[in-house]
Amino acid sequence: MIALLFTEFTKAARRTRTLIITVMLVGLPTLILFAIHARADRPADNPNGEGLFRLASQSGLLVPAPVLSVMSGFLLVVIAGTIAADSVAGDAAWGNLRYLLLRPVPRGRLLVAKAVVAGVLIWACTVLVSAAALVGGLLLFGAHPVTFPGVARFAGGFHLDEGALLLRNAVATAYVAFGYTALLALGTLFSTLTDTATSAIGATVGVYVVSQILDGIGQLGQIRYAFPTHYLSAWRAMFVENRYPTDMLVGLAVQVAYLIVFGAAAIVWFQRKDIRS
Numbered sequence: 001m002i003a004l005l006f007t008e009f010t011k012a013a014r015r016t017r018t019l020i021i022t023v024m025l026v027g028l029p030t031l032i033l034f035a036i037h038a039r040a041d042r043p044a045d046n047p048n049g050e051g052l053f054r055l056a057s058q059s060g061l062l063v064p065a066p067v068l069s070v071m072s073g074f075l076l077v078v079i080a081g082t083i084a085a086d087s088v089a090g091d092a093a094w095g096n097l098r099y100l101l102l103r104p105v106p107r108g109r110l111l112v113a114k115a116v117v118a119g120v121l122i123w124a125c126t127v128l129v130s131a132a133a134l135v136g137g138l139l140l141f142g143a144h145p146v147t148f149p150g151v152a153r154f155a156g157g158f159h160l161d162e163g164a165l166l167l168r169n170a171v172a173t174a175y176v177a178f179g180y181t182a183l184l185a186l187g188t189l190f191s192t193l194t195d196t197a198t199s200a201i202g203a204t205v206g207v208y209v210v211s212q213i214l215d216g217i218g219q220l221g222q223i224r225y226a227f228p229t230h231y232l233s234a235w236r237a238m239f240v241e242n243r244y245p246t247d248m249l250v251g252l253a254v255q256v257a258y259l260i261v262f263g264a265a266a267i268v269w270f271q272r273k274d275i276r277s
Contacts, residue, residue, distance in 0.1 A: 004105060008117040012083075018121075021079055025125055028075070029067045029132040036063065037140055052239065059144040060137025061165035065172060065239050067133035068126075072176045072232065076129065077208050080122045080180040084187025085200035087114040088270070092195040107271045115188045115263070122184060126177035130169060148242070158242040172235040175248055182228035182258030183208060189266040192273060225250075228258055 012018060036056050052066045088111065145161040160168070187204040194200050211229040214220060224230050231251025237243055 004109065004113045005116060008113050009120065012117055012121060017082075021125065022128065024075075025079075025128045026132045028071065029129055030136055032067050032070065033063060033133065033136040033140060036066070055146060055148065056137065057141055058146050059162075059165065060134065060139070060141040061143050061162055061169065062146050062239075063137030063141070064130040064133040064169045065236075068130060068172055068176055069233070069236060071129055072126075072179070073212070076126060076176070076180070077183065078205055079125055080183050081187055081204040081208065082201050083121050083125075084115075084118045084180075084184045085191045085204040086197045087118045087188060088191040089194055089197040089200040090191075092197075108267050111188065111192070111267055111270045115184060115266075118188070119181075119184050122180050123177045126180075127173055130173040134169065148239075160239075160242070168238045171244075172238065175235045175251070176232070178252060178255060179232045181255035182262070185259045185262035185266065186228075189262045189269070192266050192270040226254065228254065230254070 036053050052069065056062045056066050143162050145159060146165065147157060147159045149157045183204060186207055187200065190200040190203045191197075208229055211227045215224050215227050215230050217224075231247050231254060234245050234247035234251050237245040237247070
């Protein structure tokens with residue numbers, strides 16, 4: 001299994017697509033960082049939304065939060081969906097899948113290996129975004145505690161020191177990365193359903209886009225709680241309200257449920273699929 005994982009990871013890491021994604025994930029946080037620096041003289045009257053960008057100029061340790069907030073909603077979804085959905089369909093499109101299955105490796109084990117490699121790459125992409133924002137922020141703004149202005153029940157505001165900011169950045173990064181577990185399971189399933197990588201990627205990203213749209217319709221009520229994107233931004237309460245919300249735990253449970261259901265479906269379908277590519 002270890003040899004299989006190493007082979008799949010090496011193959012994925014050597015692709016030109018991986019290099020392009022890496023450049024994007026370092027370059028965009030850098031552009032956002034310079035935008036924050038250019039607007040640093042504006043007042044920070046609201047720690048949520050745009051105000052989080054304004055507060056980021058107080059300390060480089062806060063920069064990963066607004067960068068993750070911007071990139072986790074769409075760009076990272078597209079990248080994660082591409083990585084997950086291309087795992088099997090990509091080989092099928094190139095006509096390599098039949099040759100892979102000639103090796104004495106059970107189909108289920110091969111699929112799990114591809115999903116694990118895709119998951120590792122998704123985590124690596126999320127960590128890279130956060131790390132690029134943190135390093136750039138420290139270079140531009142240094143490491144300082146941050147005082148958030150009062151909002152909601154925190155009328156007098158609250159204060160986060162350097163250690164607290166680092167910890168919450170780490171928790172936010174891990175939560176966002178794990179928040180794509182459902183996308184990984186869906187992408188793997190769609191990748192086994194088609195021999196065209198473009199179709200699998202479109203279906204995977206499309207499900208998340210539709211989920212985000214439906215999640216914004218309040219009339220759907222509690223149905224929205226089952227959507228894979230509903231709890232994706234729950235981590236922001238750590239910076240906005242100075243608390244670790246229980247929604248984060250619920251969000252993790254939702255992701256695990258998607259992984260179990262759609263991951264199992266992908267394995268069952270792939271084991272019975274007639275491979276022609």
